Amino acid sequence: MSTAEFVVVANRLPVDRGADGEWNRSPGGLVAALEPVMQRADGAWVGWAGQPDLDIEPFEFDGMLLVPVPLSAEDIELYYEGMSNDTFWPLYHDVISPPRYRRVWWEAYVAVNRRFAEAAATAVSDGGTVWVQDYQLQLVPQMLRELRPDLTIGYFHHIPFPAYGLYSQLPWRRQVLEGLMGADVIGFQRVADAGNFTRSIRRLFHYETRASGISVPQADGTTRVALAKAFPISIDADAYIELAQRPDVQARALEIRESLGNPKKILLGVDRLDYTKGIRHRMKAFGELLQDGRINVEDVTLVQVASPSRERVDAYMQLRDEIELTVGRINGDYDTMGHTAIRYLHQGYPREEMVALYLAADVMLVTALRDGMNLVAKEYVAARIDNRGTLVLSEFAGAADELGMALRINPHDIGALKNTIMRAIEMPGAEQGRRMRALRRKVIENDVDAWSRSFLSALASVRSRRTDAKGTTKGSA
Structure with a gap:
């Protein structure tokens, strides 16, 4: 197999296999962000192909070398559904749902991480760069460093990193931190996440930390400095702007309003069906506003898109039942023949339809209890080319650090959430425009391309420092 100068390691490959056996590019911001870099560098992408027990050789796709890592049905159950999504996910999201700690899951997680590390070590050229993505692969950086000390290694954590008081529950807390410290640059969504990580290192290892640098002792007695800091991820803003400008998408937005009975205001929630997203809190607030008579079903409709997620995990099955029960109760109490209180859609939609929904919605409700970004x-924000609409944003979402002109809320405070929804519904056009223009500037300037450039620039500076250090050593001998 040929090798690449730049390798991305992620749980999934950036492609899906259709029913016809053909590979198609996966939708998603990470793929969009990294594809130009991959093509410039003749890069490789290491990941699972998305189907159990599928063992296939590396193959070329759109100028990238794709290196599949096979996972059995048991691997998926233990490493992915178990350790990744029933231990790490709830623990890292403030224990909103109780994490479960099972040794058999941890053993599978270690074994699968080793498989990913070995595949990456084989795929990367001498002195190359590897960028590891997310919480499913936290042990890969250190495993890779042991296999290939010549590499420059980055890791990006797409979800929150918890405060030490919560993180310390993890039975394998030292092993995970050691795995992450194998990277030269460890990226997080928020400054607070990087701080939580650094404090955990100090508490458990007593390593020296200065600014964003962590002094990591090496087996040969030297010390390596790992950089841990925030690199807030973003979107391909131009793609959303282009779609929002299309006449067919704008026409579809008008159709959506009409299909809902042309209410005065449409509220929109778009989430994976996940207990971290605060969907229940949002619906409680909306139901109480109807009950209090502050809004009525003819004038205000809530559209909730809840795309299916981890449907074999118990907590998610229970959440779906609770939300659908709540929707049924509110609609039963307040629907008329011509108007529905909550239009609930348990399915995913293509990007064109999502942009039409964004254009149709007067108020966007993001009520996450904890969210990486x-x-x-x-x-x-990117889709609102008309500079209208209001964003209601949880202070516990990573995006709240950047999007200061949104209406910020604490989703646990139902009374304040209700008042903020009313403020958004009643906001004059001039204030909407002032806020939305500031939000759009922020999103357009700090797009996904800027995110990948800033992270890769940090990695490149580590590489150049290492090269300089080698040159100094040779010169002084």
Whole structure:
């Protein structure tokens, strides 16, 4: 197999296999962000092909070398559904749902991470760069460093990193931190996440930390400095702007309003069906506004898109039941023949339809209880080329750090959430325009391309420092 100078390692390959056996590019911001870099560098992407027990050779796709890592049905159950999504996910999202700690899951997680590390070590050229993505692969950086000390290694954590008081529950807390410290640059969504990580290192290892640098002792007695800092991820803003400008998408937005009975105001929630997203809190607030008579079903409709997620995990099955029960109860109490209180859609939609929904919606509700970033908030802002609409944004979403002109809320405070929704519904056009223009500037300037450039620039500076250090050593001998 040929090798590449630049390798991305992620849980999934950037392609899906259709029913006809053909590979198609996956939708998603990470693929869009990294594809230009991959093509410039003749890069390789290491990941699972998305189907159990599929063992296939590396292949070329759109100028990228794709290196599949096979996973059995048991691997998926233990490493992915178990350790990744029933231990790390709830623990890292403030224990909103209780994490479960099972040794058999951890053993599978270690074994699968080793498989990814070995595949990356084989795929990358001498002195190359590897960028590892997300919480499913936290052990890969250190495993890779042991296999290939010549590499420059980056890691990006797409979800929150918890405070030490929560993180310390993890039975394998030291092993995970050691895995992450194998990277030269460890990126997080928020400054607070990087701070939580650094404090955990100090508490458990007593390593020296200065600014964003962590002094990591090496087996040969030297010390390596790992950089841990925030690199907030974003979206391909231009793609959303182009779609929002298309006449067919704008016409579809008008159709959506008409199909809902042309209410005065449409509220929109777009989420994966996940307990971290605050969907129940949003619906409670909306139901109470109807009950209080502050809004009525003829004038205000809530559209909730809840795309299916981890449907074999118990907590998610229970959440779906609760939300659908709530929707049924509110609609039963307040629907008329011509108007529905909540239009609930348990399915995913193509990007064109999402942009039409964003254009149709007067208020975007992002009520996450904890979120690494929340790109939906940024998508809504990018799509609003008319500089109208209001974003209601949880202070616990990573996007709140950047999108200061949104109406910020604490989703646990239902009374304040209700008042903020009313403020958004009643906001004059001039204030909407002032806020939305400021939000759009932020999203357009800090797009996904800027995110990948800033991270890769940090990696390149590590590489050049290492090269300089080698040159100094040779010169002084």
